[in-house]
Amino acid sequence: MISLALRFGPFAARLETPFGVVVDGLHRLYPDESFIDADEFCDFHVALAPGKFAHRWIRPQARFLIDGTSPFKPLPADQALPMFEWGLNYAIAAQAHQYLVVHAAAIERNGRVAILPGAPGAGKSTLTAALVQRGGWRLLSDELALIRPGDRHVVPLARPINLKNNSIALMRAYAPDAVFSAETHDTAKGTVALMRAPAESIARSHESAPIGWIIFPRWEKDAEARLAPWSRAAGLMEIAHNSMNYSLHGAAGFKLLGDIFAASGCYRFTYGKLDDAMTVFAALA
Amino acid sequence: MTEAAVTRRIGAFVHWREWDGEIVAYNDRTGDTHHFADLAAWLFRLLTRAPASDEAIAAAAAEEIELPPAIDRDAVIARALDLFARLDLLADDERKDAA
Numbered sequence: 001m002i003s004l005a006l007r008f009g010p011f012a013a014r015l016e017t018p019f020g021v022v023v024d025g026l027h028r029l030y031p032d033e034s035f036i037d038a039d040e041f042c043d044f045h046v047a048l049a050p051g052k053f054a055h056r057w058i059r060p061q062a063r064f065l066i067d068g069t070s071p072f073k074p075l076p077a078d079q080a081l082p083m084f085e086w087g088l089n090y091a092i093a094a095q096a097h098q099y100l101v102v103h104a105a106a107i108e109r110n111g112r113v114a115i116l117p118g119a120p121g122a123g124k125s126t127l128t129a130a131l132v133q134r135g136g137w138r139l140l141s142d143e144l145a146l147i148r149p150g151d152r153h154v155v156p157l158a159r160p161i162n163l164k165n166n167s168i169a170l171m172r173a174y175a176p177d178a179v180f181s182a183e184t185h186d187t188a189k190g191t192v193a194l195m196r197a198p199a200e201s202i203a204r205s206h207e208s209a210p211i212g213w214i215i216f217p218r219w220e221k222d223a224e225a226r227l228a229p230w231s232r233a234a235g236l237m238e239i240a241h242n243s244m245n246y247s248l249h250g251a252a253g254f255k256l257l258g259d260i261f262a263a264s265g266c267y268r269f270t271y272g273k274l275d276d277a278m279t280v281f282a283a284l285a
Numbered sequence: 286m287t288e289a290a291v292t293r294r295i296g297a298f299v300h301w302r303e304w305d306g307e308i309v310a311y312n313d314r315t316g317d318t319h320h321f322a323d324l325a326a327w328l329f330r331l332l333t334r335a336p337a338s339d340e341a342i343a344a345a346a347a348e349e350i351e352l353p354p355a356i357d358r359d360a361v362i363a364r365a366l367d368l369f370a371r372l373d374l375l376a377d378d379e380r381k382d383a384a
Binding site: 251255261 | 300302303304305307308309311313316318320322
């Protein structure tokens with residue numbers, strides 16, 4: 001059994017697992033300084049355990065456990081690394097209620113943050129990966145934007161970016177110096193690969209920033225890049241729906257989102273080519 | 286004491302924001318958030334200013350709202366009021382005794 005502790009943004013997690021391939025993968029995806037002493041305080045105590053009974057050996061499985069309980073069904077053992085990242089997302093969404101947690105990417109440039117919510121397939125992660133690798137934007141998060149109620153800042157959570165299917169080859173070509181995990185096939189999301197967060201983004205994990213824009217991206221084949229103002233009221237409703245814990249924050253959560261939308265631009269962004277998207281975002285900040 | 290007159294207003298437990306004529310409203314009783322546009326947004330705004338009777342609402346709508354002739358303004362307002370009631374957005378003390 002291997003035990004390690006990992007710091008990411010404001011959190012730390014302790015992992016116990018017999019899967020050496022997961023540990024190797026984490027060392028590929030996180031810098032050395034992210035690995036902390038195993039006896040340091042950790043917010044999350046997780047394990048990747050082998051499947052039960054025959055599934056230890058026949059069609060081997062991995063189980064994700066947090067605090068000794070398993071919130072997910074087991075997955076094939078070769079999906080253990082992405083399962084760890086998905087499990088961390090679950091842990092943050094289920095427990096980090098000191099933040100308003102929104103299912104969205106968050107990137108920063110010149111001191112202001114763009115929040116990028118997106119339904120699966122909207123091209124959110126691909127756009128985020130391109131912007132942080134080549135567009136001069138800093139990665140704050142690929143999946144979960146952490147909004148701190150006190151100052152309405154987004155708190156960095158620079159973790160690997162989860163790329164799927166065609167986006168993997170696209171980003172390998174677009175950012176040839178980026179570091180990727182091995183590809184995992186036949187997951188519920190298709191083929192997935194994790195892309196390591198840029199070093200500068202991880203190094204600046206203590207630098208929060210205020211929100212300047214809320215941008216709803218959508219990839220459409222051959223579409224021209226177009227950033228169009230959108231209804232703040234409709235945008236607030238979308239963010240509320242995309243938040244993991246908006247309802248828990250009650251009226252304070254509504255006031256927080258109201259203040260954010262009052263101070264931010266709200267847009268819809270359609271794009272077909274990453275180079276065109278880079279140009280639009282370069283003009284934004 | 287004569288027959289009670291019904292007045293309606295948005296409850297104090299409803300928090301709301303307005304941008305470009307559209308309303309988002311948070312109901313602190315139900316925990317639900319709602320989005321209103323067009324006539325529903327107009328009516329919501331009206332009912333946040335002061336309690337209004339059906340007659341006062343109809344008079345304000347006739348003065349301020351232009352609708353295509355084919356649309357029954359009173360029916361649209363009745364549907365919006367019914368929606369507000371179903372969403373529990375109206376104050377409890379909407380029924381006042383007339384003098």
